[in-house]
Amino acid sequence: MSNIFSYEVPKIDSESFFTELEDENVTIKTIVSNTLSTPQTFVQECDEWIVVLQGCAKIEMDSVTHKLKKGDTLFIPAGKEHTLLKTKKVVIWLAVYINK
Numbered sequence: 001m002s003n004i005f006s007y008e009v010p011k012i013d014s015e016s017f018f019t020e021l022e023d024e025n026v027t028i029k030t031i032v033s034n035t036l037s038t039p040q041t042f043v044q045e046c047d048e049w050i051v052v053l054q055g056c057a058k059i060e061m062d063s064v065t066h067k068l069k070k071g072d073t074l075f076i077p078a079g080k081e082h083t084l085l086k087t088k089k090v091v092i093w094l095a096v097y098i099n100k
Contacts, residue, residue: 004053009090010034024099031093033057033084041083047098048076055091059084 002020010016012035021028036057056069061082066074076082078100 004030004092004094007032007092013038015040020094026099027097029095029097031091031095033087033091033093035089036084036087036091039083039085041081043079043081044076044097045078046100047078049096049098050074050076051094053092053094055087055089057084057087057091 004020007016007018007030010032015031015033015036018030018032019027020030033055050068051073052068052070054070056067059066059068059074059082061074061076061080065085066072068074
C-alpha cells in the first residue's frame with residue numbers, strides 16, 4: 001500500500017516522479033512540482049490524462065493556456081506538444097499514461 005500524499009518536496013523549480021502502477025498498457029504516476037517558474041515543454045509517446053490533486057498550474061497546448069486547480073483534469077493526446085508554464089507553490093498531479 002502507498003499514499004499519494006507521502007512525498008518529499010523537490011527543490012524549487014523542479015519535479016519528482018513516482019510510479020504508482022505500471023503494466024503493459026497503463027502507467028500511473030504521482031508528480032510533485034515545486035514552484036516551477038521555468039517553462040517545461042513535453043511531448044509524450046502515449047496519451048496522458050492528468051488531474052491536479054493539490055495546488056494550481058498553467059499548461060499551454062495548441063496556443064491555449066489552461067489554468068488548472070485542485071480537481072481539474074486535462075487530456076493530452078499522444079504526440080501533442082504541451083508546455084507547463086508555471087506552478088504556484090507545490091502541485092501534486094496524478095498522471096495516467098495510456099499506451100495504444
